[in-house]
Amino acid sequence: MAHHITPRTRMRLLTAASLVTAGALALAGCSGGSGQEAESGDSLTLWHFEGANSAMGIAWDQAIKTFEEETGATVTFEEKSFEQIRSTSSQVLNSDEAPDIMEYNKGNATAGLLASQGLLSDISSAVDEYGWADKLAPALQTTAKYSEDGVMGSGAWYGIPNYGEFVTVYYNKDMFAAAGLEIPTTYDEFVDVMDAFVAQGVTPLAEAGLEYPLGQLWYQLALSKADRQWVNDYQLYENPVDWQGEAVSYATDTVKEYVDKGYISPDVSGVKAEDAGVSFINGTAPIFVSGSWWYGRFVDEISDFDFGIFPFPDADLSLGSSGNLWVVPENAKNKELAYEFIDITMRPEIQALIGNNGGLPVAAEESDITDPKSLELIQAFNAVNEKDGLSFYPDWPTPTFYDTIVAQLQELVNGTKSPADVQKALGDEYDSYTSDFR
Structure with a gap:
């Protein structure tokens, strides 16, 4: 038995x-x-x-x-x-x-x-x-x-x-200026920016499917269609998560769309986080959606251009935590x-x-922060906290979810699994672990 x-x-x-x-x-x-x-x-x-x-x-x-x-x-x-x-x-x-x-x-x-x-x-x-x-x-x-x-x-x-820590959007100010582009304030404008770079032969997003960045982008897309209760259900097991529902389906479909439209490199499944970060540092990719843990390194290592940050457009919730x-x-x-x-x-x-x-x-106290680049990051973090936006990370719900998310999204971008099948695989593991907590 x-x-x-x-x-x-x-x-x-x-x-x-x-x-x-x-x-x-x-x-x-x-x-x-x-x-x-x-x-x-x-x-x-x-x-x-x-x-x-x-x-x-x-x-x-x-x-x-x-x-x-x-x-x-x-x-x-x-x-x-x-x-x-x-x-x-x-x-x-x-x-x-x-x-x-x-x-x-x-x-x-x-x-x-x-x-x-x-x-x-x-x-x-x-x-x-x-x-x-x-x-x-x-x-x-x-x-x-x-x-x-x-x-x-x-x-x-x-x-x-x-x-604390949080995920934001890094951008290359020089590449934006050369392309005649401004910081997008809506998601539609964000898509327009990526389309403009693709039209110039530039892959806009630095991404990595071999490690955490692609999973974090997937979760950020889900958060843009979610609310605090959805986060509580996903992270704190308050209610079952609908793995074929709007938030998850939108995120999975959109990641696939990003690859199909050339926003993300087609070989993303074999790219490590370090490679993605370096492609931003080198000025190869104009946009990088990733964590505040990169910020200090970018300040130290980027010398050929100026960079800035902006919140993911049309999203009140952001990845991040204490x-x-x-x-x-x-x-x-x-x-x-x-x-x-x-x-x-x-x-x-x-x-x-x-x-x-x-x-x-x-x-x-913001008045105690004397370094302007540090202040820019802290003010962005404080803005997320002021609207209770920190929403943790996609792999937190189970001890093995990180590896599962990486593997399933690799299958998604490689075209070996459909979005619905990827969501089912993720949901099966999530539900098998979390059901006993409810």
Whole structure:
């Protein structure tokens, strides 16, 4: 007789498998003070995986200095790779080697899983004490709260983000000017711009079907025909998603149309994200629909032309979310110190450091941002948050959905599957995983 495996059990099996793969890789942690009350001489053990020269790395380094000056405690910082933390988290956090605070990936299959396993602290009381909720837009709060089943969006607070990310439209100002084109403010104008470039023999969109960009374009097209309830159904499992409905059908049909009309290269299924980004940097493609994580690199590497950004036309919803979370392990030895550190990272001066170094702070004062290019990005992000537009990412609903979306869209653009068949394949996996949560 076949046994029914619930989504939560599937997640645990996936985690167990990753731990076996990781083998005996152990993350050594230093023990903190003897209690939860902050006392001079205590030590805060902190893990994160941001590079020292990244916006977050720079800001958090200053936060560590401020924390040590104000508390008299010392910070034992251990830089871990993303993969180290991801693959060994359940094992380490279930031991006495857990750090006091660490950066962890947001989402149901990551922070939600650890929360459901009792490995992360419920920090709701600290959120109330420090007033962090007042600094976070509603969509940014979604990834910080998890139900008993580990589903984001409701329940207790298990983490705090202090930066964000979103997807926007990058454009080559010089190529637009040379073609006599202006920034499109409607979707029809966007299509006209792409038609104009095709007429000049230019493939307008930098795209990648071997990795995430094409799936994100597909989801953005769906969002342009969706509303917040559709996002809640898709991401939070509130109601079933109609995989042959207007939003999904429009997105799938339109991606196919983009290839057929020459808006996207016909060999897109073999293109990586890096290749797509470089084609924009090199001035080959005039438009790139992708994430804010490219912005700093474009500022550094684009020297032959000027670039700008504009929101995807006629869409109130955009891909994006909070950044990763500060979480406090249940076995942390100095939880109160961890809360003090989180609070420092939410201060205006630390938020400004994130913003002025190419990141997207969640609670910065725009007047504190001195770099004009950084301000352009932050204002665009704030505009999305002001209308509650952040709508997360297409692959979040299941642990294996990323690979499925990539594979199905490759079949779509290669012409080996019809849009309806692609949608059915996506819907079958989605429904098999999410039905138990409703």
